[in-house]
Amino acid sequence: LCQWEDFSKQTAFSVRDKYLERVISFNDDIQGTGSIALAGIIAAMKVKNEKMTDQVYLVHGAGAGGVGIAEQIQTELMEQGMAQQDAIDRIFTLDSRGVVTSDRDLEAYKLKFAKDPQSMPWLTSPEDNTLLNVVKNEKVTVLIGTSGQPGCFTREIVKAVEEHTNRPVILPLSNPTANTEALPVDVYKWSDGKALVATGSPFDPVSHGGRDYRIGQMNNAFVFPGVGLGVIASGAAKVLPVFFSAAAHAVAEFISEHDI
Numbered sequence: 001l002c003q004w005e006d007f008s009k010q011t012a013f014s015v016r017d018k019y020l021e022r023v024i025s026f027n028d029d030i031q032g033t034g035s036i037a038l039a040g041i042i043a044a045m046k047v048k049n050e051k052m053t054d055q056v057y058l059v060h061g062a063g064a065g066g067v068g069i070a071e072q073i074q075t076e077l078m079e080q081g082m083a084q085q086d087a088i089d090r091i092f093t094l095d096s097r098g099v100v101t102s103d104r105d106l107e108a109y110k111l112k113f114a115k116d117p118q119s120m121p122w123l124t125s126p127e128d129n130t131l132l133n134v135v136k137n138e139k140v141t142v143l144i145g146t147s148g149q150p151g152c153f154t155r156e157i158v159k160a161v162e163e164h165t166n167r168p169v170i171l172p173l174s175n176p177t178a179n180t181e182a183l184p185v186d187v188y189k190w191s192d193g194k195a196l197v198a199t200g201s202p203f204d205p206v207s208h209g210g211r212d213y214r215i216g217q218m219n220n221a222f223v224f225p226g227v228g229l230g231v232i233a234s235g236a237a238k239v240l241p242v243f244f245s246a247a248a249h250a251v252a253e254f255i256s257e258h259d260i
Contacts (some may be wrong), residue, residue, distance in 0.1 A: 034072030061146030098129030
């Protein structure tokens with residue numbers, strides 16, 4: 001079993017896909033990251049008492065980790081009964097130029113989630129293509145950060161997500177701590193404790209409104225050892241995307257009723 005790691009962007013996907021049928025392998029930066037993010041979303045749905053198929057997802061940061069998260073969300077939505085294109089339509093990816101659109105010259109790994117600009121009538125000029133406008137116009141309910149851009153999830157952004165859901169899911173996953181898209185203490189303050197927050201870096205608990213909120217850390221270490229052991233123990237001839245969905249559900253099951 002080979003675990004690929006620390007390849008950048010297109011190289012990460014090219015290596016993973018080239019050896020998919022030749023070596024029992026997976027890329028932890030893509031699939032492990034996707035799985036732990038999915039675990040957090042599954043747990044958030046337990047708190048919200050809502051379905052994943054009713055959410056709109058925005059991944060800010062279209063590198064290997066961000067697109068890996070988008071892939072894993074798509075896999076789960078299809079497992080829950082959505083058609084492939086319907087699942088893809090629920091997931092938006094953003095890079096330094098805004099929402100990724102199909103009219104740009106794109107690296108291959110970004111193509112799957114690239115949007116037809118004609119499907120977004122609010123996008124009339126490049127100046128419109130901002131994080132805030134995507135959140136507002138596409139009615140985003142789950143906001144995920146893999147951008148490495150500290151502080152980009154501002155109060156205005158969080159409040160915009162809150163316009164579309166009573167319990168916004170805000171996941172600033174960039175690490176180290178200095179790169180996080182928002183500080184948990186700020187997100188809880190801005191949302192008056194309504195947001196569901198998990199991070200990529202460790203943070204101390206947050207006190208707000210007389211309650212203490214433990215900040216869950218989305219760490220790939222909760223996923224890849226179990227997937228690796230499961231592949232070896234089962235004798236699987238190939239590592240399938242649904243293995244990482246199963247891992248995400250297993251991790252989410254560890255969250256107690258008390259924690260929920």
